[in-house]
Amino acid sequence: MKPVSLLAVLAGGALFGFGLALSTMISPEVVLSFLRLRDFGLLLVLGGAASVTFVAYRFAPRVLSKPLFEAQFGKHPSELNRETILGAAIFGAGWGLCGVCPGPAIAGLGAGNWPLLIALVGIAVGAYVQGRFFGRASTPASAE
Amino acid sequence: MVEALFPNGLAHYLAGGLLIGAGVALIFVLTGAVSGMSSVFSSTWSYVSSWPFFQQPQFAGTRTWRLVLAAGLIAGALLWWFLLGPVGGVQTAVSWWQLLLGGFLVGFGARLSNGCTSGHGICGLASLQLPSALAVLTFLATAIVVANVVLALGGR
Numbered sequence: 001m002k003p004v005s006l007l008a009v010l011a012g013g014a015l016f017g018f019g020l021a022l023s024t025m026i027s028p029e030v031v032l033s034f035l036r037l038r039d040f041g042l043l044l045v046l047g048g049a050a051s052v053t054f055v056a057y058r059f060a061p062r063v064l065s066k067p068l069f070e071a072q073f074g075k076h077p078s079e080l081n082r083e084t085i086l087g088a089a090i091f092g093a094g095w096g097l098c099g100v101c102p103g104p105a106i107a108g109l110g111a112g113n114w115p116l117l118i119a120l121v122g123i124a125v126g127a128y129v130q131g132r133f134f135g136r137a138s139t140p141a142s143a144e
Numbered sequence: 145m146v147e148a149l150f151p152n153g154l155a156h157y158l159a160g161g162l163l164i165g166a167g168v169a170l171i172f173v174l175t176g177a178v179s180g181m182s183s184v185f186s187s188t189w190s191y192v193s194s195w196p197f198f199q200q201p202q203f204a205g206t207r208t209w210r211l212v213l214a215a216g217l218i219a220g221a222l223l224w225w226f227l228l229g230p231v232g233g234v235q236t237a238v239s240w241w242q243l244l245l246g247g248f249l250v251g252f253g254a255r256l257s258n259g260c261t262s263g264h265g266i267c268g269l270a271s272l273q274l275p276s277a278l279a280v281l282t283f284l285a286t287a288i289v290v291a292n293v294v295l296a297l298g299g300r
Contacts, residue, residue: 001175001209008174009209013216014223015167016179021224021234023160024152028238032300035291040149041157046265048161049168053270056169067176074178076267078259078275085282087257088264090249092283096290098238098246101261102181102254105247106214110221112233118240122247123254127185128193130255135197 005069017107019049026108026116028099035096094126167220168266177209180263181217182254184210238300253283 001009023045024030034042061073078084095101100108100119108116146154168179187207190198198204225233236243254260257279259268264283268276294300 001177005175005177006209006212009171009177009179009212010216010219012167012169012171012174012179013213014220015170016164016213017167017217017220017222018224019160019163019165019167019220020217021160021221021229022163023157025160026221027234028236028243029300030152032238032291035287036295037288039151041152041154044150044154044157045161045164046261046269048158049164049266050269052162052165053168053172053266054272056165056172057267057271060169060173064173067172068174070175070177073172073176076178076180076259076263076271076273076276078264078268078273078279080275080278084257084259084275084279087253087255088259088279088282089253089286091253091257091260092286093290094246094249094251094253095261095283096246096287096292097249097294098242099236099291100238100243100247101250102185103217103260103262105250106181106184107217107221108234108236110218110223111225111229113236115236115238115240115243119243119247119250122244122249123182123185123251124188126248126251126253127182127255128189128251129248130252131186131189131197132193132195134256135195137196137200 002069008069016103017110019045020104020107021111026104026111026113028104031095031099031101031104035099164266167216168262171213175209178267179213180259180267181213182251182260182263184214185251186255242294242299
């Protein structure tokens with residue numbers, strides 16, 4: 001990516017992180033209270049984020065022939081196979097155990113939530129074990 | 145009714161969600177990149193591991209901007225802390241073993257599934273992908289079960 005694109009990613013990431021903090025998703029307690037069906041706010045966060053993203057994904061490629069700074073629009077490469085569903089089930093089990101997922105684990109550090117470093121270590125080790133022992137080099141191009 | 149479903153209010157959830165979407169949308173319009181967050185945990189390993197899986201273009205070729213995205217997340221939350229957050233910051237009381245073991249399963253599972261709450265949840269749903277929708281329903285189901293079992297067993 002060009003330097004100007006990296007600046008754009010940094011700015012977009014800052015909006016993302018600010019949003020995660022404002023919506024209290026960087027508190028595992030809030031995520032767990034959703035999973036225990038006590039506060040459904042997480043659905044508003046997910047719904048709000050997905051709605052805005054939907055508009056951009058849907059209409060940007062129709063209005064623009066390419067992104068402003070780079071050559072082409074990417075796609076989220078979902079495949080319907082055993083790994084996608086089994087992986088999601090395992091991911092959910094971990095999410096339900098700790099209330100932390102990758103975005104908030106990273107953003108939380110910016111708001112002083114140091115215990116999330118432990119979760120970050122767990123996530124990094126989990127990703128390593130997956131890639132080193134279960135990863136297939138033929139998986140489709142990941143844009144995610 | 146609203147208070148029963150949202151005892152802590154609605155506005156900050158909605159505003160936060162819209163900001164997250166604005167960030168993902170901005171990155172897409174300007175660079176074309178799709179901002180799922182779990183891939184950074186595979187792509188960053190390409191700096192230190194020569195294992196072929198991590199050296200694939202989808203990881204080794206995207207590792208720089210994925211780390212920049214992670215830095216942006218931290219910077220944005222830091223800005224929130226200065227402007228609106230509690231002086232001492234946000235601290236979780238979830239126990240360390242839950243964070244470590246839960247984190248491991250989150251990292252392993254998200255990478256096996258090729259997506260997490262942002263990859264499948266935000267980006268996958270926003271591009272109307274059926275596999276992502278099924279992944280979201282699957283992880284919501286197992287997460288709800290596990291979170292309630294942990295609670296019943298006396299965990300946080």
